[in-house]
Amino acid sequence: MFQKNPSVEFSLWCAGALALCGSLTACVETVPPDMVEAIETLDRDLLQLRAAEVAPGEYASFAHQWVRLRTRVEAEEDTIRWPWESNDLKEALRQLQAEGARTVAHLAEQQEAERRAAVRQLTEVEERVQTLGVQVGAIDSRLILAEKPVETDLLLKQARAFYEQGRYEQSLHASDRASRHLAAQLALLQHELGRYASPDRIAQWQRSARETIEWSKTHRTTAIIISKAERSLTLYRTGQKVISYSVRLGFNGIKEKRYQGDGATPEGRYHVAAKRGRGQTQYYRALLLDYPNQEDRRRFLTDRKKGKIPAFRDIGGQIEIHGVDNELMAQTLGCVMLENQHMAVLFDRVDSGTPVTIVGALHADNSVARALANLPNHRDEI
């Protein structure tokens, strides 16, 4: 017969209690809080990336699973399990976390691609506008573009603002509109100034100049040739070049003259209609030309009929070759201006009736043709 031993009983009891405590401390929470926090962070990231809008299928799957699992999380929040017990909730959360992380990575990549596209297009258009500005400034043709540069500039400012706000789609849209406005500016420049790069037109101008020089040779007298692109005035006598001077034109001089006040310097064959000496002009000395000639009038009437010229506009007149008032202006209102010492020389060598032929350019390689060639016509050409 065995007798009960209290100390053994007590030892056994302590060992059992210890074993139980040990087992209990080894128990684990059913719902690891860090995993829940991680999934909530992923949900916030997906919202930030506008996943419901850009990847509705993927976000719907994530959201649906998260809603389901969150209910279970709330229900089993305070439960614990033995370490050897299977934990399907934890496994489901792990899978959801992995799926969410993949979606976040994919959308972040997509958003980064959108950002890169927006900044690339914006920078490209800004560079094209800058190039256009340089070329337009080089040939004083800003006024040809009227209000278009402002419209383009405003669109680019908007595109830049949208980009800085992270609104990449709107930035792309605005810079795309700016690009189309830019294309319209280029088209307008080609329309107004394309003749400077036209071989036929250059040949026509060269022919006019040759005929004028030939006339001076035949009649043993003087003639003047003015080239707008080269901004030069050349005096000929008996078919020989005497001297050349730099000149300044109208504030819109490079353009073809259409009506009074447009700032353009006319092109065509004219003559000195009158000489105005000291005291007869505010511009030191002046040679009045017989603009408008017959061709000018015919073109004016045709353009007016076609609606290209407003009805209230006149053809204009008082086009002169003149010197300087008190200070040398950058441009005239349409006349041809020389420095006074050059005007003095010219004034003494010409008479009323002297032919004055004004052409756009005398050479194919002229400043306007070069500027047109350097315009940023296409994206791929940058």
Place this chain on the structure above:
Amino acid sequence: MKIRHVLVSTVGMCVLLSGCAQPPADQINAAEQAVKDAQQSGAATYVANDYAKVEGLLTAMKTEVAEQDGKFALLRDYGKAEQLAAATKTEAEAVKVAAVKKMEEAKFAATQAHQAAQASVASAMDLVAKAPAGKDRAALESIKTDAVALKASLNDVQMMLDKTDYLGAQTKAKAIQEKADAVSREIETALAKIGKGKAVAKKK
């Protein structure tokens, strides 16, 4: 008799159970309408993140309904779908309130920006009128052209305000103000350098 009772009870129970397994159509419709109302109040623009969450809840609700619909009638349980519908409706209503508030704030900001742009353009136009002919007539004409173009652009801002595109209107108005201020600075610099200009003798 007993068998008949059992059969009648079983059929009755089936009818009862299948009646319970119906999607909560009213709650679903209410949730969808609430989301639509939120969308129409500009939520997607003004409280985009919150609206995205509501869209997510709506999609989760529809997915849950579709899942239950795909089950055998006796096994369907639309309890979760009902919960989601209720949550969607509540969230969407809150988002709508937030969106309306944000839209009003955006409208105020856009209107302020428009007024500031109008003031800058008016100031630039005043300076243009005083600008001297100076040495560079082309520059003066360019400035005049720019000022007129800016004035015309203010109409675009008004059109955007009328269409409730407040964010677009604000951005454009700020761009106009920036440009108009630049024009004013250019003229002020010219005025400081050149002083009053002389009248030009003849028009060409």
